[in-house]
């Protein structure tokens with residue numbers, strides 16, 4: 001049985017300006033012990049998708065439809081009590097924003113101990129020992145001293161590591177890591193990624209990793225979902241995505257990575273602005289910015305929404321171009337950027 | 342173009358945070374030594390990248406230089422004036438010339454203020470009335486950073502992460518400062534928006550001659566934007582050099598460790614590469630190690646390293662390093678270490694030569710995309 005299955009997930013928020021369709025028809029599966037990476041533009045719905053899996057969309061005016069099944073339990077219809085017992089235990093999340101996810105008025109020691117207490121009947125002493133152990137694991141020096149610190153006394157990266165310790169403390173079966181290492185230098189980052197891999201090996205954890213760092217994706221992911229404008233525009237295995245990207249947006253993403261030899265030159269970026277989720281462009285959501293759209297295909301791109309279709313073994317893409325056209329665009333663009341042999 | 346006009350000179354800057362015990366009678370029981378005597382200079386239109394381990398004092402250094410935090414000791418000369426001696430009142434006009442862009446586009450903007458009033462705030466604080474009125478000036482700045490001036494009356498939560506970062510940048514450049522501390526300005530952004538923001542910062546630098554102290558974790562981003570790079574470890578600058586020298590010929594073992602850990606956006610390279618994994622005791626800013634600050638984790642530490650503090654020495658061409666045994670050269674898998682190393686054994690781990698790592702980083706991928714078969718005559722040149 002599939003461990004986590006998300007199908008036709010839709011999340012919308014009603015706001016003063018109109019309804020924001022933040023996630024529209026997203027489907028994917030994640031098996032135990034595997035890592036799914038979600039990449040995509042800022043505002044494309046990555047965090048909203050993962051928050052839906054944690055059943056965190058409880059605000060008024062928020063609508064969540066579709067199915068989310070975790071180990072046979074339907075998250076969308078589960079009772080709040082059931083969800084509370086699962087959050088932080090079977091499923092845990094490292095939040096994107098470490099500043100607002102730690103309580104400013106409590107010492108980090110008591111916040112960590114509380115995370116243990118919430119799910120296990122343990123003594124104060126045991127909870128503290130567990131907190132210490134985790135702080136050590138995430139590479140915080142002087143952990144005894146740090147247990148007494150308030151969040152504002154920690155550096156940005158230390159706060160992020162405390163968040164990570166909190167998410168891992170109960171050995172979750174599903175871990176959602178939303179930009180888990182943005183505040184960390186590369187050596188600490190490598191250590192944290194290693195820790196995640198260890199955890200995964202030990203508990204057979206399924207990981208959903210959201211990151212804009214394609215280097216981390218290359219290191220960690222088994223499968224990748226690319227999101228744009230609230231929908232999946234490409235889904236592929238690790239190697240296919242990096243070496244045979246299909247969707248023009250994915251190609252653009254791969255070519256805007258800063259490279260060491262491009263130092264001092266202007267970086268390539270995908271021109272234009274992200275789409276408004278209230279007023280999505282008609283046709284392909286990416287069409288106003290698409291460099292692959294040729295005059296021949298343009299009318300279709302501008303009027304007809306492409307479906308997500310399978311174009312290779314386990315590779316799906318949402319684009320009107322045919323195989324040859326897509327491949328030609330990808331090859332030419334990547335050669336332009338990365339040069340030949 | 343970097344000018345030869347020095348704009349900022351930081352001498353022996355220290356910042357300690359006291360650790361107190363007791364609820365009412367706060368007794369000082371120690372201190373966090375966040376910044377321990379750093380020296381740096383910056384010219385007009387120059388960008389100095391600042392990299393280093395999480396918690397090593399980069400943000401604290403940036404804030405202390407701007408006096409957003411009071412330095413414990415040291416001098417910060419900005420355009421010839423030591424600003425650490427200025428009174429609060431005397432600092433106000435200085436603030437219009439030195440600014441900060443914060444790491445976090447989510448919490449650094451007041452959600453209750455409109456974008457127009459956020460960007461225009463510096464005029465009010467400084468009591469400056471731009472020709473043509475504040476509103477026009479703000480619109481002009483918005484336009485300059487790629488925001489739609491029509492969105493003057495919108496609130497921050499109506500903008501995406503990248504746009505919010507532009508708002509932060511607009512606020513920082515409103516008064517056309519000469520110096521900006523950028524604390525991880527792009528780490529919260531996706532690569533495509535990252536590229537737009539970096540390009541924007543470079544354009545603004547060209548246009549207004551701004552000097553940047555650019556704190557970031559992403560070494561490719563730092564290489565992209567910096568003229569010189571300083572590497573910090575535990576409150577000390579351990580290496581400083583021109584961008585190209587630092588990336589092609591690092592001397593300090595910690596710099597080697599950093600470069601070896603850069604993730605490469607290429608699955609095949611990632612699967613094969615070796616990283617220098619730092620082991621040994623994590624050092625603490627509360628009890629600084631004796632001797633070299635890196636000695637608790639350095640794989641080539643000798644007795645001397647645990648007792649003598651290495652001074653920052655110039656290796657030529659302004660490339661400075663604080664290490665008793667700077668790494669001179671890599672030959673295959675063995676290290677050639679400085680002349681007085683006295684080191685007889687090779688380290689027990691194979692350290693990847695940086696050239697190999699760098700090669701794999703250059704171009705972002707080691708080889709051209711595999712698995713794409715070119716049809717005849719279609720192969721791009």
Ligand SMILES: Nc1ncnc2c1ncn2[C@@H]1O[C@H](COP(=O)(O)OP(=O)(O)OP(=O)(O)O)[C@@H](O)[C@H]1O
Pocket residue numbers: 013015020022040041042043044045046047048049059096277500501502531
């Ligand atoms: N509570 C909310 N009310 C209204 N709109 C919201 C709410 N939460 C998210 N959104 C909108 O939904 C869209 C998707 O947001 P989401 O946070 O999922 O983006 P993301 O892909 O995680 O981007 P980033 O890479 O910047 O974190 C955004 O346009 C955002 O403004």
Ligand SMILES: Nc1ncnc2c1ncn2[C@@H]1O[C@H](COP(=O)(O)OP(=O)(O)OP(=O)(O)O)[C@@H](O)[C@H]1O
Pocket residue numbers: 152153154155156157158183184185358373374375394395396397398399400401402626
């Ligand atoms: N207000 C404060 N009170 C006490 N200690 C502090 C305070 N601010 C920072 N520190 C300590 O100073 C040290 C340096 O922190 P700083 O934020 O400068 O690190 P950083 O290099 O910016 O790290 P990061 O890359 O994680 O943001 C840390 O040990 C931190 O705990």
Ligand code: SF4
Pocket residue numbers: 247248249284285286287288290291292293294297301306318319320321
């Ligand atoms: S459908 Fe058209 S606009 Fe959309 S990605 Fe494909 S070519 Fe570009």
Ligand code: SF4
Pocket residue numbers: 593594595633634635636637639640641642643646651663664665666667
């Ligand atoms: S001085 Fe010694 S411990 Fe410090 S970096 Fe150099 S070799 Fe390593």
Ligand SMILES: [Mg+2]
Pocket residue numbers: 046047048096178
């Ligand atoms: Mg997000």
Ligand SMILES: [Mg+2]
Pocket residue numbers: 155156157399400401
């Ligand atoms: Mg910081």
